[in-house]
Amino acid sequence: MKREQKIQIIDSLTEEINASNHFYLTDISAMNAERTSALRRVCFEKEVKLIVVKNTLLRIALEKAEGDFEGLNVALKGSTSLMLSETGNLPAKLIKEFRKGHDKPSLKAAYVEESLYIGDNELDALCTIKSKEELVGDIVALLQSPIKNVISSLESGKNILAGVVKTLSEKE
Numbered sequence: 001m002k003r004e005q006k007i008q009i010i011d012s013l014t015e016e017i018n019a020s021n022h023f024y025l026t027d028i029s030a031m032n033a034e035r036t037s038a039l040r041r042v043c044f045e046k047e048v049k050l051i052v053v054k055n056t057l058l059r060i061a062l063e064k065a066e067g068d069f070e071g072l073n074v075a076l077k078g079s080t081s082l083m084l085s086e087t088g089n090l091p092a093k094l095i096k097e098f099r100k101g102h103d104k105p106s107l108k109a110a111y112v113e114e115s116l117y118i119g120d121n122e123l124d125a126l127c128t129i130k131s132k133e134e135l136v137g138d139i140v141a142l143l144q145s146p147i148k149n150v151i152s153s154l155e156s157g158k159n160i161l162a163g164v165v166k167t168l169s170e171k172e
Contacts, residue, residue: 006057013053013061013082017069020049020084024091025072025108028052029079039098039105048091049084058082071116075109087133088112092126 028036043050055076062069083091095105110117110126117126
């Protein structure tokens with residue numbers, strides 16, 4: 001590969017990393033063509049971008065990118081694929097679901113919600129991380145709950161008051 005091509009790939013990877021809030025480093029080596037194609041199809045359907053990269057090019061791109069990714073260097077050994085997503089837990093769930101009955105793809109490292117996760121043992125923790133949208137939804141639901149109780153009490157109080165007035169008017 002010529003130097004110009006390498007520079008172009010590094011710049012492209014740097015842009016992808018800067019544009020994505022979350023990315024995973026995975027190992028999809030030793031998967032046959034059928035399973036690799038199926039993984040790419042699932043990634044496309046779930047809007048997860050899957051890129052097979054050379055470790056040295058990715059290391060340089062991570063150094064040039066905005067953020068502190070130095071801790072990911074330990075994972076840049078062997079075959080590496082980059083999974084980019086707008087939702088933090090989506091690639092983890094995708095990996096966990098896809099490898100039922102198989103050992104690949106495996107998680108090497110991840111950068112999610114401005115935190116680094118190293119090793120395949122972090123997969124379960126990454127699956128349980130809530131996305132920003134889910135957290136906002138939970139907060140809105142918690143804030144709405146007391147308001148709903150007050151409105152419900154006022155609505156039921158209105159009916160009780162109307163019943164009392166009607167009963168008093170019928171007595172006269």
